[in-house]
Amino acid sequence: MMVIDEQVLADILGLMSQLAGDWEYSGAIGPETRLLGDLGMESLDLVVLGTMIQHRYGRLPFAEYLAEIGQRPVEERDVTVGELVAYVCHHRGRTMAGGPR
């Protein structure tokens, strides 16, 4: 079972809520919220969000993660906030050398 750091979850939820306010997205944002399907993000948004997340949490194999998402069937090509948080928690500080990017 994936262990989720509540602080990371709170940070990323806060980040997404702050950004979504600029998009005039009025719905609630929680772990089940889909970044593309619900928030209307595009693929480059995910790439840049990954840059900011690595800036905060250190280097992650984000390119591989994006590649894996890109290979999914079109209807499954999305990420929930909870999945993103789980990915960060799982890989943080364990997979790549180097500090924050």
Add this chain to the structure above:
Amino acid sequence: MTSKALCLGLDGATFSILDPLMARGVMPFLRDFIKRGVRAPLTSVMPPLTPPGWTSLMTGKRPGQHGVFDFFQKESLEGEYFHFASSQDIQSATIWSLASDHGRRVTALNFPLMFPPPDVNGSVVPGGWMPWRQLRLGCHPPGLFDRLKALPTFDARELALDMALEAKAIEGCADEEYADWIALHIRREQRWFDILRYLMREEPADLIGIVFDGVDKLQHLCWRFLDPSCQPAEPSPWEQEITALCESYFRQLDQILAEIVALAGPDTTVVMASDHGFGPSSDVFYLNTWLEQQGYLTWAEDSNVQHQETPLVGFGQMTRHIFQLDWERTIAYAATPSSQGIHIVTRRPGSDQVMAPETYLTIRSDLADALREVRHPETGRRLVNGVWTREEVFSGPQQALAPDLSIMLEDGAAISILRSETFVQHRDVPKGNHRWEGIFVAGGPGIRSGAAVDELSIVDVAPLLLYSLDLPIPVDMSGRVPHEVLSSGELERRPPQSMAGSVPVVSPDREPVEAIYDAESEATILKRLRALGYVE
């Protein structure tokens, strides 16, 4: 009085377009400013591309020193994955950080590679591939985005990047979309200027820079409407309309430049520069298709030939090559069209088998020779006019992350990394593509008047800006203070100061292979190369 400097970036600007516009009275301010100042061709770096070009301007260093080679950066020396290039990839001080470190205030608007924003003394709104939905994250200091959001003309969606619109510049759009697309860029430059005007009035800075990137976008898509030599003898009403709209863009840009220079005041040294030049482009070289035909690359079984209508790689496809190639049978590939580079597979993905150095050097040398001999299948003329190894073109502490080979094509032909039935395709109408020769214009205190000088390098801009601010110039900058643009006696009156450079973060070169390159691995690699017909 504290000295001030202003850097006006015109992305991709070239005198071959600007000179006729000035001559026709479309850009009277620029024409008169040049008469009062200095102009020169400005040579960009390899590749002549926005991220390495502007980074070289901001650092005074070449890509092998600052570490930015493309829109995407290699994740690791041997790996096949790339990440989105960001400010974290710049392994050098910049004019912004250097001025800040000396207590000077800076404003940097719409420069690429400024995300995440550097912690400078002043204001940053990043440009480049900064999506509008996350522009807030790119603004520095905290609170700046909300202040800008309160401006009446602020519109993040039009200010920052919209990928669908960006794609049109590269991949083209329907005729009926041109007018709206150009109008958007006219509005967009105005929005950037509104932000700059607000900051110049409310939060004055000593070093101010802004990039207007609509120049690049219009030249990509609308080259045939901008280049007088491409104009038809009897243009259609639609062609006349688009040509007039393009002129409107440059007329407005000229007015914006005039207002900024007036706001900066007569005591400010003004430098206008482009990150690269531009020229017409009619051919597309399908580099990976050519590599396949030469036996260096094998497509994955499920990769498809691309439709001709979209010959250039789209956005959001930075990992396309991962799945399009058969990594068991590929030894060289191009990962992006923009880098103009070829990577040699020295370690097969998922394997610890590393190519021996002598094998690598042989493959690279043979591949370079083959590239030099590529001929256009229809005209027979040479297609590649320059091939360089990374040591030749990217010498420096970051060279290990650069492509193994870099190429420049004849006549500014574009590169595609997609699969095609033929390795060259011809466009029906010319588009604009990057060239090395950009523009340099300067004026103000200490700058010569009415002079046209020989070409300068883009790495000379940072030393000149620091010199104009009376700040010391790091000794590790590649560029120099271009004395030929300065007024007589200026250097004697105010000699440049120097300071120690920063200790470079060296990207280690490929790991020693002895520890893992055993006889079995060697046999496997040779078998793979033999299967490709590469070795006997």
